[in-house]
Amino acid sequence: MTPGLEHFLTVGAILFCLGLTIALSKRNAIGVLMGIEIMLNAVNLTLLSFARFGVGHGPVAGQAFVVFIITVAAAEAAVALALAVSVYRNRDTIDVDKLNLLRS
Amino acid sequence: MPFLEAAATQSPTIDEWLLWAILVSPLTAWALIVLYFRKIPAVAGYLAIAGIGISCLISFVTLFNVIDADGAIAQHTHEWFTAGDVVVNLGVRVDGLTAVMLVVVTSVSLLVQIYSTGYMAGDSGYGRYFAHMCLFTTAMLGLVLADNLFMLFIFWELVGLSSYLLIGFWFHKPSAAAAAKKAFIVTRIGDLGLLAALLLIWSRAETFDIAGIHHWAASGEASDKIVTLFALGIFAGAAGKSAQFPLHVWLPDAMEGPTPVSALIHAATMVAAGVYLVARFFPVFEVSTDAREVVAWIGAATALIAATIALVQTDLKRVLAYSTVSQLGYMMLALGALGYVAAIFHLFTHAFFKALLFLGSGSVNHGTNTFDMRKMGGLRAKMPVTFWTFVIGSLSLAGIFPLAGFWSKDEILLDAWRYDRALWFMAATVAFMTAFYMFRAIFLTFFGEYKGGEPVDHHDPDNHFHGDPAHPHESPWPMRAPLLILAVPAVLAGLLNVDHDFGDFINHALPELPHHEGSTFEWGIALSSLGLALGGIGLAWAIYYKRWVSSASLRELFLPLAGLFEHKYFLDNVYEDIFVRGIFHRGWNRLLELTDRYVIDGVANGSGRLVRGVSSGLRPIQNGLLQTYGLGFAAGVIIFVLAVFAANPL
Numbered sequence: 001m002t003p004g005l006e007h008f009l010t011v012g013a014i015l016f017c018l019g020l021t022i023a024l025s026k027r028n029a030i031g032v033l034m035g036i037e038i039m040l041n042a043v044n045l046t047l048l049s050f051a052r053f054g055v056g057h058g059p060v061a062g063q064a065f066v067v068f069i070i071t072v073a074a075a076e077a078a079v080a081l082a083l084a085v086s087v088y089r090n091r092d093t094i095d096v097d098k099l100n101l102l103r104s
Numbered sequence: 105m106p107f108l109e110a111a112a113t114q115s116p117t118i119d120e121w122l123l124w125a126i127l128v129s130p131l132t133a134w135a136l137i138v139l140y141f142r143k144i145p146a147v148a149g150y151l152a153i154a155g156i157g158i159s160c161l162i163s164f165v166t167l168f169n170v171i172d173a174d175g176a177i178a179q180h181t182h183e184w185f186t187a188g189d190v191v192v193n194l195g196v197r198v199d200g201l202t203a204v205m206l207v208v209v210t211s212v213s214l215l216v217q218i219y220s221t222g223y224m225a226g227d228s229g230y231g232r233y234f235a236h237m238c239l240f241t242t243a244m245l246g247l248v249l250a251d252n253l254f255m256l257f258i259f260w261e262l263v264g265l266s267s268y269l270l271i272g273f274w275f276h277k278p279s280a281a282a283a284a285k286k287a288f289i290v291t292r293i294g295d296l297g298l299l300a301a302l303l304l305i306w307s308r309a310e311t312f313d314i315a316g317i318h319h320w321a322a323s324g325e326a327s328d329k330i331v332t333l334f335a336l337g338i339f340a341g342a343a344g345k346s347a348q349f350p351l352h353v354w355l356p357d358a359m360e361g362p363t364p365v366s367a368l369i370h371a372a373t374m375v376a377a378g379v380y381l382v383a384r385f386f387p388v389f390e391v392s393t394d395a396r397e398v399v400a401w402i403g404a405a406t407a408l409i410a411a412t413i414a415l416v417q418t419d420l421k422r423v424l425a426y427s428t429v430s431q432l433g434y435m436m437l438a439l440g441a442l443g444y445v446a447a448i449f450h451l452f453t454h455a456f457f458k459a460l461l462f463l464g465s466g467s468v469n470h471g472t473n474t475f476d477m478r479k480m481g482g483l484r485a486k487m488p489v490t491f492w493t494f495v496i497g498s499l500s501l502a503g504i505f506p507l508a509g510f511w512s513k514d515e516i517l518l519d520a521w522r523y524d525r526a527l528w529f530m531a532a533t534v535a536f537m538t539a540f541y542m543f544r545a546i547f548l549t550f551f552g553e554y555k556g557g558e559p560v561d562h563h564d565p566d567n568h569f570h571g572d573p574a575h576p577h578e579s580p581w582p583m584r585a586p587l588l589i590l591a592v593p594a595v596l597a598g599l600l601n602v603d604h605d606f607g608d609f610i611n612h613a614l615p616e617l618p619h620h621e622g623s624t625f626e627w628g629i630a631l632s633s634l635g636l637a638l639g640g641i642g643l644a645w646a647i648y649y650k651r652w653v654s655s656a657s658l659r660e661l662f663l664p665l666a667g668l669f670e671h672k673y674f675l676d677n678v679y680e681d682i683f684v685r686g687i688f689h690r691g692w693n694r695l696l697e698l699t700d701r702y703v704i705d706g707v708a709n710g711s712g713r714l715v716r717g718v719s720s721g722l723r724p725i726q727n728g729l730l731q732t733y734g735l736g737f738a739a740g741v742i743i744f745v746l747a748v749f750a751a752n753p754l
């Protein structure tokens with residue numbers, strides 16, 4: 001059985017849901033960050049699948065998106081880890097449940 | 105307007121600007137006093153006298169001018185504004201009726217101002233007093249000069265306002281403030297009728313012009329019912345202002361104001377405005393028999409009720425107040441009985457002798473510091489000028505030949521006799537009572553032993569009483585002179601209509617001469633009224649001078665009646681308990697209060713409570729945790745996606 005588009009999309013969707021669940025449920029900020037990374041990669045996988053199976057605006061558009069997303073994700077990871085370190089230095093914790101300064 | 109020329113031979117030639125000057129002169133005095141001289145008594149008083157004096161002078165010029173024109177009508181109208189179809193004019197109308205009223209108003213007003221410079225001397229509100237007086241005079245003159253009902257209504261209300269201000273002149277006295285409020289509210293009830301008449305006439309005749317309304321009523325283009333409604337609306341306004349039963353209750357209380365105010369406004373001029381108004385629209389009342397019947401019987405009832413109350417009053421000024429109500433009832437009775445000339449003639453003579461009597465009572469007050477007749481007595485020797493002028497005024501009011509009151513009252517009695525014997529009987533009874541109560545007042549005030557007056561309360565900062573009430577003295581010249589001057593018309597004014605000159609003169613103010621014959625002298629009526637008046641005086645003399653019968657035993661004899669009179673027929677109680685406390689406090693006001701509390705407040709508090717409830721329900725959502733927000737966001741997206749799929753099945 002040759003894997004088709006729907007198999008790739010299903011894997012992408014499962015990955016995205018896993019990532020979302022991690023991002024929303026992890027109390028450790030690093031864990032949340034990892035969840036987000038998984039979601040980004042799930043999106044990358046989906047985009048590449050579409051590009052590979054020729055749906056959308058030609059084969060290049062999807063791949064170009066993915067390159068950009070990987071770049072931005074790298075930058076985001078750097079900033080987010082720096083933030084996590086900074087928060088830990090200031091508050092001695094990176095438990096997101098305790099970082100509720102937004103509460104009025 | 106062709107129907108105007110029917111009565112007129114030639115128009116009065118007086119310049120229009122002179123007529124407006126009558127109005128503007130006291131108005132200027134008012135403005136100057138209010139703006140510059142309120143705190144300068146010396147100027148304020150003389151400014152008022154000058155302003156009203158000029159008015160008075162022009163009024164006399166106008167009168168003679170109209171006499172030369174044989175009572176013809178002159179009218180000058182200018183458009184004031186238009187709103188859609190409504191055209192409102194400002195204009196002056198001069199005819200016999202106007203000219204007579206002008207002279208009455210300005211001359212009495214002038215004399216009262218002169219008197220006031222003495223009476224009000226030292227009062228802290230001296231400037232304010234004269235300002236109000238000027239405003240009143242302006243308003244009254246405007247009312248008289250107005251050539252259309254709209255303008256008349258404006259000045260009518262201005263007159264009511266100045267009356268309010270002057271009754272409540274000593275506003276720090278609770279009784280005066282209450283009296284002012286009462287007068288304003290009670291007259292406002294009548295004015296509602298006048299306003300209704302104003303709207304009715306506009307919707308039916310599309311004119312406010314007095315001549316136009318005369319024409320409208322006479323032409324028969326409106327149904328009798330509409331004319332009657334209009335006439336009754338006019339009469340409602342007149343009844344409020346002229347203190348007719350059942351709206352008369354404000355006038356006796358209005359005596360809380362300074363006495364010269366009572367003399368000018370609440371005896372001579374403003375309260376006569378109602379009579380003037382009915383006379384002004386007399387052609388309308390001629391058409392509507394029903395309305396005329398109402399006027400006649402209300403007038404007769406008022407005359408009788410007020411006269412009986414006056415019998416038992418112990419306050420000199422209140423005797424005069426009820427007498428005024430009674431005489432106004434007389435005038436209304438005359439108008440209802442088709443006695444247009446008689447009513448205006450009585451208005452004319454009454455203005456002089458009643459002003460004289462009021463100023464006389466003020467002079468007595470100036471000497472004794474009280475109006476209570478039980479504290480007076482024996483003032484004849486101490487205040488001779490006051491005494492003699494007061495007697496002249498009383499004789500005139502009682503209707504003794506040949507004084508002014510005799511002639512005018514006689515005409516009213518004659519008209520009543522011709523119209524309805526029952527009306528005549530009531531009027532004759534009132535004539536008897538009038539003589540009795542006036543001379544009761546005279547004997548109590550001026551004869552017998554002096555009982556000391558009211559001691560001066562030196563702790564009262566508003567008391568400006570000079571001299572010693574224990575030793576009363578004659579009033580100063582500014583007060584004596586008006587008394588003496590007013591005594592002249594009180595004696596002679598009646599002679600004007602002996603040859604019907606006065607009647608012919610004011611008859612020309614009507615669009616067509618009355619079909620019924622004007623009053624002529626009749627010996628029977630004249631002698632009977634004279635006899636009744638003398639009988640009343642004699643009875644008063646027997647009871648209060650000779651004391652053959654003690655007044656206390658007489659009171660015992662008529663106890664239920666006397667009690668009724670002393671309590672003013674319980675009308676004040678009825679109004680207070682039923683209308684004010686019952687219907688308003690417990691009914692309407694309570695309803696408004698409950699509406700306010702539960703409906704208005706309910707809406708305001710309810711919306712607040714709603715917001716608070718919703719917010720306390722929603723508050724847990726904002727917990728500051730980004731993950732919760734993210735969960736919400738994700739859930740929203742999922743719901744959105746599911747909804748899209750549900751709407752577009754694959």
